[in-house]
Amino acid sequence: MALNLNQKKDVVAEVSEIAGKAHSLIAAEYAGTTVEQMTAMRKKARETGVYLKVVKNTLAARAVEGTDFAVAQDSMVGPLLYAFSTEEPGAAGRLIKEFAKGNDKLQPKLVVVEGQQYGPAHVEVLASLPTLEQALGMLARVLAEPATMFARAVKAVGEQQGGDAAAAPAEGETQAEPA
Secondary structure, three states: OOOOHHHHHHHHHHHHHHHHHOOEEEEEEOOOOOHHHHHHHHHHHHHHOEEEEEOOHHHHHHHOOOOHHHHHHHHOOOOEEEEEEOOOOOHHHHHHHHHHHOOOOOEEEEEEEOOEEEOOOHHHHHHOOOOHHHHHHHHHHHHHHHHHHHHHHHHHHHHHOOOOOOHHHHHHHHHHOOO
């Protein structure tokens, strides 16, 4: 379906807005993908904070002007599906990797992160990034580890000195009261 000028401007504005706040972009060839597969991918994309759009490459190139993704303008050729990670950098990588396993027609073509363009193999790297919850869990473990080690050391010292060293003075105090 051909778009008129106003519709094209709307598409460029929409994609440009998303590109302005996205963390990463993956462009993948999707020719041969069934409607059911695309519907499932779009549903999963909405759930994981990925903006998924099939748009003409000339409109996509205009939309990414002035963003970190402008480096990919020359590589936007062929029928491409654009996946922008809006919540966390690795979300689009995980989505494309997951759906490419079951569909050999879905082929990543380029990855852009922080103004750097990478090849399709970089999808694996992006997909291996931890989610926000995983990263926070790792940070919590790292922050809690020194306190845990200190508690273990204090307990070990207490056990070496007789184990009930704290209980002995308390008994001595109760014996002193009747006198």
